[in-house]
Amino acid sequence: MTADKTSAPQDGGKPRTKGPWLSRLAINVLTVVVAVLIYWLLGFIVNDIGSVAGPDYDEVEKRHIDQALIAREKALAGDIKETARLLDKQNKKQQILSESSQGLQKTMSQLLDLQRISLEKNLTLSPDQSEAFNNSLEVFLSNQERFQDNNEEIAALMEKQQGLEDEQRGVLAQLDEQRKPALEEHRRLMERHRTRLAMFKLLVLIPLFTAGVWLVLRKRGHAYYPLILAFAGATSLKMLMVMHEHFPQRWFKYILILLCLAAAARLLVYFIRSIIAPKKDKLIRQYRDAYEKFLCPVCEYPIRRGPMKFLYWNRRSLKKLRLPASASGEEPADDPYTCPSCSTQLFGECPSCHETRPTLLPFCEHCGAPGEIEGA
Numbered sequence: 001m002t003a004d005k006t007s008a009p010q011d012g013g014k015p016r017t018k019g020p021w022l023s024r025l026a027i028n029v030l031t032v033v034v035a036v037l038i039y040w041l042l043g044f045i046v047n048d049i050g051s052v053a054g055p056d057y058d059e060v061e062k063r064h065i066d067q068a069l070i071a072r073e074k075a076l077a078g079d080i081k082e083t084a085r086l087l088d089k090q091n092k093k094q095q096i097l098s099e100s101s102q103g104l105q106k107t108m109s110q111l112l113d114l115q116r117i118s119l120e121k122n123l124t125l126s127p128d129q130s131e132a133f134n135n136s137l138e139v140f141l142s143n144q145e146r147f148q149d150n151n152e153e154i155a156a157l158m159e160k161q162q163g164l165e166d167e168q169r170g171v172l173a174q175l176d177e178q179r180k181p182a183l184e185e186h187r188r189l190m191e192r193h194r195t196r197l198a199m200f201k202l203l204v205l206i207p208l209f210t211a212g213v214w215l216v217l218r219k220r221g222h223a224y225y226p227l228i229l230a231f232a233g234a235t236s237l238k239m240l241m242v243m244h245e246h247f248p249q250r251w252f253k254y255i256l257i258l259l260c261l262a263a264a265a266r267l268l269v270y271f272i273r274s275i276i277a278p279k280k281d282k283l284i285r286q287y288r289d290a291y292e293k294f295l296c297p298v299c300e301y302p303i304r305r306g307p308m309k310f311l312y313w314n315r316r317s318l319k320k321l322r323l324p325a326s327a328s329g330e331e332p333a334d335d336p337y338t339c340p341s342c343s344t345q346l347f348g349e350c351p352s353c354h355e356t357r358p359t360l361l362p363f364c365e366h367c368g369a370p371g372e373i374e375g376a
Helices: 021-050 056-060 067-120 129-218 224-247 249-276 280-292
Strands: 345-349 356-358
Touching: 021 224, 056 345, 067 129, 129 224, 224 249, 249 280
Parallel strands: none
Antiparallel strands: 345 356
16 A cells, blocks of 8 residues: 555545546535535525515504695695696796797887987878887787786795695604604514524524534545535535624624634644544554654654664655665665654564564555554
């Protein structure tokens, strides 16, 4: 069994191959894709729950507001609109009369100038000119009278409009006072509705989140663990988003810090347990890595045996280490070896083939016979 082609055995079973790098890359990419798709699916479910209609404000308003006031306000709004229309009509009529009077005044001024010139020259106006002057004067006076009457109508309409607007403001003030309890009740009903929707969303998400966390903690090392990670990550993120949306900011920050504290504490306990009582597969990886670095798997003291007996190295300087020229061609010693720092036997006799083998690895390198792993 070589370290670059196989991983550690899982609970005494056959070692699982790592597979080609392309397959591992595809697994990682598809894990992210599955997580995104699960997140979208949960988003569709949550959005469908959130689309449930809330309380109708019109129904709440009917229980608090006098309908006669609403009808009166609508009638006043209609009267104000009609008065504004009549007022606009009279203003346009007034503008036409004003323009007509200005034209007549200009005509009369021309006739008066003509009459003044005639008197200066001892001449008299023709009958047509006199008749035109008299007609213009008659029409001008009639327009002035109509202009004055129209002014009075405009003033009456403006007074009526002001009275209607004053009454409308009073009605609106009463409606605003009556709407306050309606708005308060609607706000309470909406808060209750949002809380109910949040509970329904969490009733869907919490079991999925709990199942995801349980699977992550219990199925670590499983062949389909990437799927479990995708599921747990998507449900966790969606639940946090729902909590952030529905819970008040003051509550959410405490919930978030408690969740982070629980996660940090769980990770701390996990790493402490991995040191105090490591699992078999991780212990084998730790021992295998130490043997490859020629360090004691227990205390990391250098394994000085054979041609490396009088050398010194650590994890960083191992790659730069060079064997002495006189010993580089010698066969390495195959005798039992015990760490002089922690007294752990690192190499001993194999019970099956009686050759010397690493005592902290699961199989003999000569005959492949399994052996007991110390600390596992």
